[in-house]
Amino acid sequence: MSIYAVALDQPGRAVVLTGNEAVARGAIEAGVAFAACYPGSPTAEVLPTLAQLGDRFNIYTEFSTNEKVAIEGAAAASFAGLRSLTICKADGFNVALDFATAVCLSGTKGGMVIMVGDDPNAHSSVKEEDSRFLARTANLPVLEPATVAEAKEVTRAAFELSEKIMLPVVVRCTTRICHASGDVKLGPLPPVEKQAALSRDQRYVTSTLFAQFMKGKVKTAAALAEDSPFNYYTGPDNAERIVIACGPSCAYALEAIEILGLGDSVGLLKISTTWPLPENLLLKHLKGAREVVFAEEVDSFLEDGVMTIAAKHWDEVGPVKFYGKNTGHMAGPRGAFVGELDPDTVTSCLSKIFSVPYDPPALPNAREARELVNYSMPSRELALCAGCPHRASFWAIKMAVELDGRNAIVLGDIGCYTLGLMRTGYNILQSVHCMGAGVGIACGLGKLDRFNFRQPVITVVGDSTFFHAVPQALINARYNQSDILCVILDNETTAMTGHQPHPGRGVSASGQPAGKVEIEPLLAGMGIPVTVHDPYDVEGTVGVIHRLLRESGPRALVLRRACALVAVKGRKKDRVYVNQEKCIGDDCGCARFCSRVFACPANIWDSRLGKARIDEAVCNGCGVCASLCPQRAIIVERTV
Amino acid sequence: MGEFREPLNVIVTGVGGQGNVLASQVLAAAAVEAGYRVSIGETFGASQRGGSVMSHVRISRDRTYGPLIPRGRAHLIVGFEPLETLRILMDYGNPETVVVMNDRPNYPIGCLLGEEKYPDPHLIVEAVNRLAAKNHVLPATELAKEAGNSMAANMVMTGALSGSGLLPFGGDRFTGVIETLFSGEVRDLNMRAFQKGTEAVQAAGTAR
Numbered sequence: 001m002s003i004y005a006v007a008l009d010q011p012g013r014a015v016v017l018t019g020n021e022a023v024a025r026g027a028i029e030a031g032v033a034f035a036a037c038y039p040g041s042p043t044a045e046v047l048p049t050l051a052q053l054g055d056r057f058n059i060y061t062e063f064s065t066n067e068k069v070a071i072e073g074a075a076a077a078s079f080a081g082l083r084s085l086t087i088c089k090a091d092g093f094n095v096a097l098d099f100a101t102a103v104c105l106s107g108t109k110g111g112m113v114i115m116v117g118d119d120p121n122a123h124s125s126v127k128e129e130d131s132r133f134l135a136r137t138a139n140l141p142v143l144e145p146a147t148v149a150e151a152k153e154v155t156r157a158a159f160e161l162s163e164k165i166m167l168p169v170v171v172r173c174t175t176r177i178c179h180a181s182g183d184v185k186l187g188p189l190p191p192v193e194k195q196a197a198l199s200r201d202q203r204y205v206t207s208t209l210f211a212q213f214m215k216g217k218v219k220t221a222a223a224l225a226e227d228s229p230f231n232y233y234t235g236p237d238n239a240e241r242i243v244i245a246c247g248p249s250c251a252y253a254l255e256a257i258e259i260l261g262l263g264d265s266v267g268l269l270k271i272s273t274t275w276p277l278p279e280n281l282l283l284k285h286l287k288g289a290r291e292v293v294f295a296e297e298v299d300s301f302l303e304d305g306v307m308t309i310a311a312k313h314w315d316e317v318g319p320v321k322f323y324g325k326n327t328g329h330m331a332g333p334r335g336a337f338v339g340e341l342d343p344d345t346v347t348s349c350l351s352k353i354f355s356v357p358y359d360p361p362a363l364p365n366a367r368e369a370r371e372l373v374n375y376s377m378p379s380r381e382l383a384l385c386a387g388c389p390h391r392a393s394f395w396a397i398k399m400a401v402e403l404d405g406r407n408a409i410v411l412g413d414i415g416c417y418t419l420g421l422m423r424t425g426y427n428i429l430q431s432v433h434c435m436g437a438g439v440g441i442a443c444g445l446g447k448l449d450r451f452n453f454r455q456p457v458i459t460v461v462g463d464s465t466f467f468h469a470v471p472q473a474l475i476n477a478r479y480n481q482s483d484i485l486c487v488i489l490d491n492e493t494t495a496m497t498g499h500q501p502h503p504g505r506g507v508s509a510s511g512q513p514a515g516k517v518e519i520e521p522l523l524a525g526m527g528i529p530v531t532v533h534d535p536y537d538v539e540g541t542v543g544v545i546h547r548l549l550r551e552s553g554p555r556a557l558v559l560r561r562a563c564a565l566v567a568v569k570g571r572k573k574d575r576v577y578v579n580q581e582k583c584i585g586d587d588c589g590c591a592r593f594c595s596r597v598f599a600c601p602a603n604i605w606d607s608r609l610g611k612a613r614i615d616e617a618v619c620n621g622c623g624v625c626a627s628l629c630p631q632r633a634i635i636v637e638r639t640v
Numbered sequence: 641m642g643e644f645r646e647p648l649n650v651i652v653t654g655v656g657g658q659g660n661v662l663a664s665q666v667l668a669a670a671a672v673e674a675g676y677r678v679s680i681g682e683t684f685g686a687s688q689r690g691g692s693v694m695s696h697v698r699i700s701r702d703r704t705y706g707p708l709i710p711r712g713r714a715h716l717i718v719g720f721e722p723l724e725t726l727r728i729l730m731d732y733g734n735p736e737t738v739v740v741m742n743d744r745p746n747y748p749i750g751c752l753l754g755e756e757k758y759p760d761p762h763l764i765v766e767a768v769n770r771l772a773a774k775n776h777v778l779p780a781t782e783l784a785k786e787a788g789n790s791m792a793a794n795m796v797m798t799g800a801l802s803g804s805g806l807l808p809f810g811g812d813r814f815t816g817v818i819e820t821l822f823s824g825e826v827r828d829l830n831m832r833a834f835q836k837g838t839e840a841v842q843a844a845g846t847a848r
Contacts, residue, residue: 251706
């Protein structure tokens with residue numbers, strides 16, 4: 001909830017922390033010295049928490065340009081004997097994976113933890129991915145906390161395990177841990193003195209021969225998992241029906257068992273060490289079981305692992321029926337591999353599997369209430385914020401593409417500007433995959449002229465994405481002379497994940513002055529011509545894009561304007577209003593352009609007067625709508 | 641003090657930007673100070689300005705519950721916005737659910753554009769009245785303005801929740817948390833807003 005609670009030196013006191021804060025506190029209690037990340041939801045708040053406490057607890061923190069650089073920095077600190085942490089989301093772990101699959105061979109020294117946030121239901125992601133498969137590919141043990149309180153304890157334990165086996169350890173949290181909150185009992189704080197040392201005779205290299213040592217370390221982790229305090233069974237002795245669960249699904253399953261009144265016959269085996277698995281512990285419970293249900297999120301990782309153990313020991317285990325994602329029995333309304341679990345889903349699945357009736361509580365008068373409001377329950381769709389410079393940029397691109405008339409392709413990727421897929425961004429984007437992917441795809445499309453592909457290719461990237469993943473693709477565009485226009489939507493921050501700084505800002509994670517990397521000279525060094533324009537000047541921007549579309553080779557356009565949410569902070573906003581005399585409503589023929597077409601949330605339609613209006617509480621004062629109104633009825637009063 | 645259910649399931653709901661995440665955190669911290677265990681589940685992600693947001697707060701004597709309340713099992717719904725209150729009540733309420741709600745609508749973009757119709761707010765209140773065991777309606781946004789800033793409506797609502805007598809601990813637990821979390825002007829504003837909410841819900845005639 002607050003930095004205050006994370007920093008408290010009161011061992012034994014219970015405080016409310018978010019899952020991300022609990023991980024940060026766990027790392028502090030473990031004496032972490034180095035933390036690096038590229039921000040990604042649901043784990044974006046861990047590093048800023050540590051950065052604010054860096055001076056107090058002697059922790060170096062950085063936002064790295066991407067997850068691969070971050071994990072390498074964390075490994076460096078570990079080689080020097082320090083405890084280190086790197087934090088990413090599942091998508092970020094993909095970027096770090098190349099190094100992860102190598103560092104498992106070289107080994108590490110100081111405890112090194114990789115916190116990965118998976119996002120079941122893709123609350124703030126473009127896909128659901130199960131990072132546990134990646135950890136297994138990299139031979140790195142996985143620990144999964146089931147509650148916020150356990151997130152702190154598991155993080156601490158992960159540092160210890162890492163030091164014991166000299167491998168990084170993955171702490172896999174899901175959104176319902178990261179963004180959940182709960183009471184956490186604070187532990188003692190370690191001394192702040194930390195010493196780095198790397199002697200000339202320490203070597204960290206990979207060799208195929210080291211694979212046997214690495215596998216030995218994983219075996220040790222499996223042996224230690226047998227006695228992990230984070231794995232335990234609750235329920236009747238020798239239950240023939242058990243649920244094996246990990247993460248927040250443990251609590252859902254326990255509650256479901258209670259709701260269904262199955263407490264006397266169904267047990268819950270909670271597993272935190274989801275890789276490598278504790279084989280003996282699982283065997284002990286599998287031997288007595290006849291029906292086993294798996295409750296886990298994203299993919300069937302635990303399920304596959306346990307079934308492999310059961311197959312290996314089939315003669316001891318005997319006939320068991322398994323129910324999980326693979327069998328389609330543990331599935332929400334959209335199927336086993338879409339969305340997250342919740343207590344209702346687990347309850348209804350268990351009720352079907354164990355043939356126990358379940359009637360969820362219902363409101364007797366719901367129908368009547370619905371009738372009362374005329375069945376009108378308008379939903380709230382996602383929209384770019386009022387004054388968002390991306391809205392102006394997307395509008396200008398849309399106009400320029402129409403003027404150009406050659407059906408230009410528009411590609412995108414990850415950031416606030418992903419909303420360019422939706423109505424709020426005029427449905428302009430035709431591709432979204434991962435950080436920087438639009439530029440690589442553009443490179444490919446830009447070379448298809450020999451196959452009679454003549455449409456211009458535009459790719460949009462954000463400024464933070466630019467530093468994360470774009471230079472390599474642009475170097476490729478220059479080298480191979482691909483015909484692309486890369487539009488950099490520079491809002492001077494990493495807006496989507498909560499306004500973290502990046503290399504273009506010249507500000508560090510802890511808010512201190514830092515080295516600044518300018519986009520234009522970087523592009524110039526690549527030999528890519530660059531134009532800079534303010535997207536709030538929509539007409540000018542349309543002209544620039546229209547011109548650039550007619551040029552050939554790789555070229556770049558920086559549309560620079562600060563994120564509207566940052567720009568208005570601590571500043572008096574310009575007042576924008578509609579001159580009710582000038583606005584002629586539906587007689588205009590503009591089809592309610594400002595509210596219905598341009599669709600900024602501050603532009604509203606007054607049905608009573610039949611005229612446009614500005615919601616001054618929502619408006620951020622950008623004035624773009626004023627420049628687009630055909631009657632010039634929208635007035636901007638600049639504050640001095 | 642309210643009769644205690646184990647666990648006590650509270651949903652705080654509203655629209656992104658209304659400060660309901662902070663309200664749920666203050667509620668949870670007050671419960672922990674009073675010796676309870678808490679779990680909060682948030683729906684972030686779509687919490688950009690204008691999206692529906694809700695926080696599930698589960699208060700227990702001795703156990704850590706999962707972060708999500710099963711459907712139909714909310715004891716208390718604190719609604720910062722009428723339409724969201726009704727929406728959540730339909731999904732998570734039961735005939736014994738008690739509601740504390742702000743009467744001030746926040747219109748979805750589809751309604752602002754004139755494409756969809758927001759139901760008559762009085763009908764929403766009427767619908768909530770019919771569904772819930774009890775409904776405390778208050779002009780939280782107006783009271784927050786009186787306290788100094790409409791943004792403090794979340795603390796008015798928190799004060800109303802505390803004053804409703806539905807929680808197993810008193811207002812002093814909340815004020816203690818507000819004292820710790822905020823300082824200066826903001827603390828004074830939040831404290832005034834909290835008191836206004838408590839008084840409003842306790843005054844005769846506000847409760848049905």
